[in-house]
Amino acid sequence: MLSSKSTQSSLFIGGLDIGGTKMAAIVADRSGPLARVVEPTAKTGTEYAPAEQALRLLKDACAKAGVPFEELDTVGVSSCGPFIRQQGKIRLAAPNICGGIARRGELPNDWMSVPLEEVLRRHFVQVVIRNDCVAALTAERAFGNLQGVDDCAYVTWSTGIGFGLCVDGHLLHGKNGNAGHAGHMLMTDQSSAQCGCGNYGDVEALVSGYNLEARCDRPPAELFDAARAGDPQGRAVIAEAAKWFGRALFNVTAALDIERFVIGGAIWHHHGEWLEPMVMSELCTRLPALTNGVSLSSPGLDSLVTDIGALHLVMPEDWPNEWRARKPWQQLQES
Amino acid sequence: MLSSKSTQSSLFIGGLDIGGTKMAAIVADRSGPLARVVEPTAKTGTEYAPAEQALRLLKDACAKAGVPFEELDTVGVSSCGPFIRQQGKIRLAAPNICGGIARRGELPNDWMSVPLEEVLRRHFVQVVIRNDCVAALTAERAFGNLQGVDDCAYVTWSTGIGFGLCVDGHLLHGKNGNAGHAGHMLMTDQSSAQCGCGNYGDVEALVSGYNLEARCDRPPAELFDAARAGDPQGRAVIAEAAKWFGRALFNVTAALDIERFVIGGAIWHHHGEWLEPMVMSELCTRLPALTNGVSLSSPGLDSLVTDIGALHLVMPEDWPNEWRARKPWQQLQES
Numbered sequence: 251m252l253s254s255k256s257t258q259s260s261l262f263i264g265g266l267d268i269g270g271t272k273m274a275a276i277v278a279d280r281s282g283p284l285a286r287v288v289e290p291t292a293k294t295g296t297e298y299a300p301a302e303q304a305l306r307l308l309k310d311a312c313a314k315a316g317v318p319f320e321e322l323d324t325v326g327v328s329s330c331g332p333f334i335r336q337q338g339k340i341r342l343a344a345p346n347i348c349g350g351i352a353r354r355g356e357l358p359n360d361w362m363s364v365p366l367e368e369v370l371r372r373h374f375v376q377v378v379i380r381n382d383c384v385a386a387l388t389a390e391r392a393f394g395n396l397q398g399v400d401d402c403a404y405v406t407w408s409t410g411i412g413f414g415l416c417v418d419g420h421l422l423h424g425k426n427g428n429a430g431h432a433g434h435m436l437m438t439d440q441s442s443a444q445c446g447c448g449n450y451g452d453v454e455a456l457v458s459g460y461n462l463e464a465r466c467d468r469p470p471a472e473l474f475d476a477a478r479a480g481d482p483q484g485r486a487v488i489a490e491a492a493k494w495f496g497r498a499l500f501n502v503t504a505a506l507d508i509e510r511f512v513i514g515g516a517i518w519h520h521h522g523e524w525l526e527p528m529v530m531s532e533l534c535t536r537l538p539a540l541t542n543g544v545s546l547s548s549p550g551l552d553s554l555v556t557d558i559g560a561l562h563l564v565m566p567e568d569w570p571n572e573w574r575a576r577k578p579w580q581q582l583q584e585s
Numbered sequence: 586m587l588s589s590k591s592t593q594s595s596l597f598i599g600g601l602d603i604g605g606t607k608m609a610a611i612v613a614d615r616s617g618p619l620a621r622v623v624e625p626t627a628k629t630g631t632e633y634a635p636a637e638q639a640l641r642l643l644k645d646a647c648a649k650a651g652v653p654f655e656e657l658d659t660v661g662v663s664s665c666g667p668f669i670r671q672q673g674k675i676r677l678a679a680p681n682i683c684g685g686i687a688r689r690g691e692l693p694n695d696w697m698s699v700p701l702e703e704v705l706r707r708h709f710v711q712v713v714i715r716n717d718c719v720a721a722l723t724a725e726r727a728f729g730n731l732q733g734v735d736d737c738a739y740v741t742w743s744t745g746i747g748f749g750l751c752v753d754g755h756l757l758h759g760k761n762g763n764a765g766h767a768g769h770m771l772m773t774d775q776s777s778a779q780c781g782c783g784n785y786g787d788v789e790a791l792v793s794g795y796n797l798e799a800r801c802d803r804p805p806a807e808l809f810d811a812a813r814a815g816d817p818q819g820r821a822v823i824a825e826a827a828k829w830f831g832r833a834l835f836n837v838t839a840a841l842d843i844e845r846f847v848i849g850g851a852i853w854h855h856h857g858e859w860l861e862p863m864v865m866s867e868l869c870t871r872l873p874a875l876t877n878g879v880s881l882s883s884p885g886l887d888s889l890v891t892d893i894g895a896l897h898l899v900m901p902e903d904w905p906n907e908w909r910a911r912k913p914w915q916q917l918q919e920s
Contacts (some may be wrong), residue, residue, distance in 0.1 A: 332874035343874040401760040412841070417759055422752045424842020425736040428875050429752055432840035434834045438773050448870050497771045505748070505767035505840060507759020537782050539678040540763050541669035 264308050264322050264374075265560030267382065268300065268329035270346025271409055275307035275555050277315045277322065280569055282578020284315035285555065291347060297361040300347060301305050301306075301369035323375040325562030328385030328556045329366065330410070332428040339367040339378045340427070343400045345446035346410060353448035356413070378563040384421060385559030386549070387414030392562050392570050393577070394550025401509045403502060404549075405494065408515030411454040417506050432502055433458075437494050453498040457491040461516055467579070474521050492525050496532025503533065503540055514549045514556075522548055554579050599643050599657050599709075600895030601634065602717065603664035603701075605681025606744055610642035611648045611892045612657065615904055619650035621892065626682060632696040635682060636704035658710040661898030663720030663891045664701065665745070669883070674702040675714045676760070680781035681745060688783035699876020713898040718765050719756060720894030721884070722749030722792045725847050727897050727905050728912070729848065729885025736844045738837060739884075742830060743850030745781075746789040752841050768793075768839055772829050791829040794852055796821065810857050827860050832865025838875055849884045849891075857883055889914050 252475030262284075267274040275287040292299040293465045304327075312319040339537060340361040342348070348364060349357035351571075370377045380388075387404035390396040396404070400419040406412045415422040422429040433454040434447055441451035443461050455461055459470040464486055466473050477484035499511055500544045526546055534541045551553040558579050562570070597619075597872030600611040609623040620712035622645045627634040639662075647654040669678045669731040676698040677683070681700060684692035705712045715723075722739035722797075725731040731739070731751075739749040750757040757764035768789040769782055790796055794805040801808050801822055810820035834846055839892050848857060861881055869876045893914050897905070 290676040313749070332872070334874050397588075401743040415840070417752075417764055418755065420753065420755045422841060424752055424875070425844045426842060429840065431842070431872070431875060432836075434872055434875075435770070435836040436772065438775065440773065440775050449871055492634040492904040493774075501767075501770040501836070502840065505750070505764065505837065506757060507761060507766070509760045531588045535768055536784055537667070537668050537766070540766060540769075 253511060253537070262312075262317050262322050262324075263561055263564050264311070264325040265557055265564075266304050266308065266325060266327045266329070267556045267560055268304065268342070268537050269344060269382065269409075269532060269556075270330050270344065273300070273307060274557055275304065275311040276560050276561060277308070277311040277317055280566075280572065282573065282576070283561070283582045284317065285311045285556075286582060287311045287314060293347060293349070294358050297348075297359075297364050298369065300342070300364045301366050303368070305369065310491055325370060325374045325377050326385070326560040326565075327366070327370070327377065327379040328382040328560040328563070329379060331379070331381045332431055333379070333426055334361075334363055335426060336365075339365070339371070341365050341367070347450075352446050353444070360546065363401045365492075378565060379427075380559075380563055381412070381414065381427060381430050382422070382556045382559070383412040383414035384427075385414070385563055386514060386555045387416055387512075387559070388421065389559035389562050391416065391554050392550055393558065393579075394555065394572055395512050395547045396510060399510045403506075403508050403511050404555075405499070405511055405513045406515035407457065407459075407513060407517045409459045411458050411495075411498070413502065415502070415506060417508075432498065435498060435501060437497060453494060456494040457498075462487065462491060470517060471520070474517075478521070478524060488525075489528060492528035493532055495525075496529035499529065499546075500533045500536055500541065503544055504537060508544065510545050510547060512547050512549050518548065519553065522546075551579060554582060586760055590615050597647075597652050597659075598896055598899050599646070599660040600899075601639050601643070601660060601662040601664070602891045602895055603639065603662065603677070604717065604744075604891075605665050605679065608635070608638060610639065610644060610646040611896060612643070612646045612652055613715035613896050615901075615907065617908065617911070618892075618896070618917045619652065620629050620646045622646045622649060628682060628684075632683075632694075632699050633704065635677070635699050636701050639701070640708060642703065659896040659899045660709045660712050661720070661900075662701070662705070662712065662714040663895040663898070665747070666716045667766055668716070668761055669698055670713070670761060671698075671700075673701070674706070676700050676702070680783075687781050688779070692699060695834075711899060714762075715894075715898055716747070716749065716765050717891045717894070718747040718749035718761060719758070719762075720749070720892045720898055721849060722751055722847075722894070723756065724886050724890050724897050725884055726751065728760065728893065728909055728914075730847050730882045731845060731891065734845045736842055738841075738843050739890075740834070740846055740848045742792065742852045744794045746793050746833070750837070750841060756784035757854065765832065770833060770836060772832060776798060784880055788829060788833040792826040792833075797826060802824060803853060806855070809852075812857060813856070817835060823860075824863060827863035828867055830860075830907050831864035834881075835868045835871055835876065838879055839872060841859055842875060843879065845880050845882060847882050847884050849888075853883065854888065857881075886914060888890040
């Protein structure tokens with residue numbers, strides 16, 4: 251959040267949610283989100299394409315909301331990572347977007363990194379860029395199911411696996427803002443499943459939607475439907491994935507003495523209730539001094555958690571109380 | 586550190602370093618450490634035995650230093666964990682001390698936990714208890730090789746494996762002060778090596794001195810000597826251990842975006858220089874956005890790092906500058 255002093259002239263704020271699959275832009279004022287637009291993330295052309303797409307989507311969101319684009323001077327960004335810095339400015343070095351560093355080699359570009367901050371700073375006075383799971387975590391701490399929980403994590407189980415981490419009430423950033431890439435923790439040396447980062451047998455390689463699809467040759471939705479209907483092969487694959495995911499949550503709990511995980515992402519959104527006992531049996535049967543009382547929950551902000559997280563990064567400090575009371579994101583969710 | 590106001594009457598401070606193998610007590614004044622005594626950690630009798638031993642060792646250290654015990658009212662403790670709380674007071678639930686929770690079952694007691702804080706508070710006005718690796722980390726940040734490094738970790742590779750973690754300049758504690766138990770991160774499901782906590786295939790089970798000895802049926806010192814002399818079986822065991830240790834450092838780097846690790850403990854102390862290339866080849870060949878520039882180092886405080894860490898927890902705030910300039914621990918190291 252920005253202090254109200256520094257942004258008292260901002261009537262509108264923008265939010266960007268940049269993922270490996272889709273990009274969303276959202277415009278809000280004090281009353282709540284006004285409009286949201288979404289598109290598949292640009293992956294062709296020059297390395298400037300994603301940042302230029304971000305600008306265009308913000309313009310589209312402004313047009314949809316009836317807000318003059320030139321009045322928007324403040325943007326919060328929740329983005330997939332990792333980040334690197336060049337001349338002090340954040341660039342995305344995300345293997346899901348940049349073909350030059352993706353070791354799986356199916357992306358239609360050879361980008362090594364995407365100049366995000368450089369482009370946004372040409373157009374906006376205030377730009378705050380955070381890892382998408384860190385932004386989601388701030389939203390859940392402000393408005394959702396992590397209010398008042400000082401030792402907590404946001405986890406996404408979706409196309410990829412990411413974490414936002416908070417210990418002792420302190421959001422973890424790290425030397426380049428890349429804390430939370432625990433989806434790349436190595437879990438076994440006995441797997442041929444490869445992650446976009448090149449690792450074999452990391453959490454993402456073992457459980458992400460992308461990898462489940464690659465290994466089973468059918469979309470995760472089909473795989474889960476079959477497993478839940480009793481298909482033994484599908485059930486074995488999912489049980490294995492739930493095991494690794496539970497072990498990843500245990501590893502993070504052991505390392506950080508976490509109290510509560512909020513889990514988002516498409517896979518948990520659709521199947522979390524069914525997966526939870528399998529995940530908990532790996533997490534809470536170990537090291538009771540650390541795992542006793544650890545709980546899992548879905549995001550209070552539902553599928554808008556990273557969008558609202560992006561807005562929260564740049565929100566004037568007198569807005570959140572009103573938003574907490576009125577929950578204005580619900581309107582957007584229903585529209 | 587305590588503010589000078591709260592301890593301006595303390596001429597002397599005590600430090601306790603409680604490990605699964607040995608316990609050390611140290612007494613210091615503004616000029617530096619005055620005396621240190623050490624014994625094998627008590628593991629028989631009632632669950633009060635370790636805390637009573639701690640008191641006795643502090644008395645012995647006072648006697649050795651010519652300090653009246655009754656003038657000691659402030660004690661810092663660096664202890665193996667994990668910790669649990671009963672009536673708000675810290676008890677050690679350490680599988681290396683408490684036979685009732687050790688799943689390997691060779692300890693001569695059935696303690697579930699050790700009432701440490703309760704006993705110490707009966708005798709001292711100020712008691713600060715931290716995980717030993719967290720205390721070591723504060724010492725290295727104050728006096729050693731982590732000065733000015735905001736994203737860093739202290740790791741011990743010894744009988745067990747423990748971490749102290751610092752991100753964005755913030756020391757991580759967690760809901761019960763147990764952050765840093767990353768030695769219990771699960772690394773494989775293909776190992777029969779069991780940790781004292783019950784886990785199979787966690788970092789400690791795979792690489793700790795205790796487990797190397799159990800698996801190879803000879804003390805780590807012999808195993809390392811044989812390996813370094815070219816014994817192929819010994820070399821294979823150590824190469825495997827170095828692989829898992831390097832992967833554990835990678836996992837912590839991925840989760841927390843760490844910049845520098847200081848590695849202590851007997852194994853690294855004696856063999857770190859030889860192990861480092863093997864460890865680095867697992868750490869720095871992955872995910873360059875996170876691992877580029879990550880470095881390893883030995884403790885600047887050498888084998889006294891946890892003792893000085895215990896003292897630093899309760900040190901009046903005007904002492905560290907003097908200690909940094911004069912390095913008074915060197916005298917103790919040489920004595």
